[in-house]
Amino acid sequence: KAGVTQTPRYLIKTRGQQVTLSCSPISGHRSVSWYQQTPGQGLQFLFEYFSETQRNKGNFPGRFSGRQFSNSRSEMNVSTLELGDSALYLCASSSPSGTTYEQYFGPGTRLTVT
Amino acid sequence: AQKVTQAQTEISVVEKEDVTLDCVYETRDTTYYLFWYKQPPSGELVFLIRRNSFDEQNEISGRYSWNFQKSTSSFNFTITASQVVDSAVYFCALSEETGANNLFFGTGTRLTVIP
Numbered sequence: 393k394a395g396v397t398q399t400p401r402y403l404i405k406t407r408g409q410q411v412t413l414s415c416s417p418i419s420g421h422r423s424v425s426w427y428q429q430t431p432g433q434g435l436q437f438l439f440e441y442f443s444e445t446q447r448n449k450g451n452f453p454g455r456f457s458g459r460q461f462s463n464s465r466s467e468m469n470v471s472t473l474e475l476g477d478s479a480l481y482l483c484a485s486s487s488p489s490g491t492t493y494e495q496y497f498g499p500g501t502r503l504t505v506t
Numbered sequence: 507a508q509k510v511t512q513a514q515t516e517i518s519v520v521e522k523e524d525v526t527l528d529c530v531y532e533t534r535d536t537t538y539y540l541f542w543y544k545q546p547p548s549g550e551l552v553f554l555i556r557r558n559s560f561d562e563q564n565e566i567s568g569r570y571s572w573n574f575q576k577s578t579s580s581f582n583f584t585i586t587a588s589q590v591v592d593s594a595v596y597f598c599a600l601s602e603e604t605g606a607n608n609l610f611f612g613t614g615t616r617l618t619v620i621p
Contacts, residue, residue: 436611437608448608495553499550
């Protein structure tokens with residue numbers, strides 16, 4: 393069974409631009425969560441989507457948004473990029489039942505904002 | 507509010523030594539879930555274990571074992587006979603809400619196993 397895939401793996405953007413990251417969950421998984429990892433703040437929860445609906449949201453500004461498609465693939469968007477948005481963005485999918493199960497993480501997208 | 511504390515920032519051990527990684531959590535919920543994840547240098551988080559708050563039974567999986575004690579709000583992780591491949595950052599995490607998949611992570615412990 394294929395794991396969680398994220399594209400692109402690396403990205404360099406300039407301040408003020410916007411970026412879209414993509415995540416394909418494990419086949420059959422309906423929940424997709426996004427996390428930001430930085431040296432200063434560690435791993436922080438961004439949001440979770442389940443069956444195309446945002447189910448939970450972390451404490452991030454509105455510049456961070458996401459969506460989920462009918463095939464469970466998810467995208468997250470960051471608008472008006474700031475230097476502090478440089479981070480490893482991790483996507484995770486979990487079991488089809490939607491309960492609190494172990495999450496399987498993708499390799500991440502490393503975003504650098506210059 | 508929830509909180510996960512991993513007081514050990516970095517640990518170095520010599521290969522074949524046993525090592526315990528500490529995790530202390532805070533939550534007001536009676537139902538919650540605890541996790542351990544491993545992050546090797548490649549960056550991908552690898553799931554190790556999930557434990558719910560009603561299951562205090564300790565677990566052993568090969569060289570790995572976990573000690574869950576609600577009385578001290580701790581969920582410690584022990585690696586027996588450590589190997590170089592165990593070198594990684596280990597994260598303890600907490601989820602408070604049943605049906606939700608938002609994990610609150612500790613700051614991680616970087617384990618280096620010296621050959």
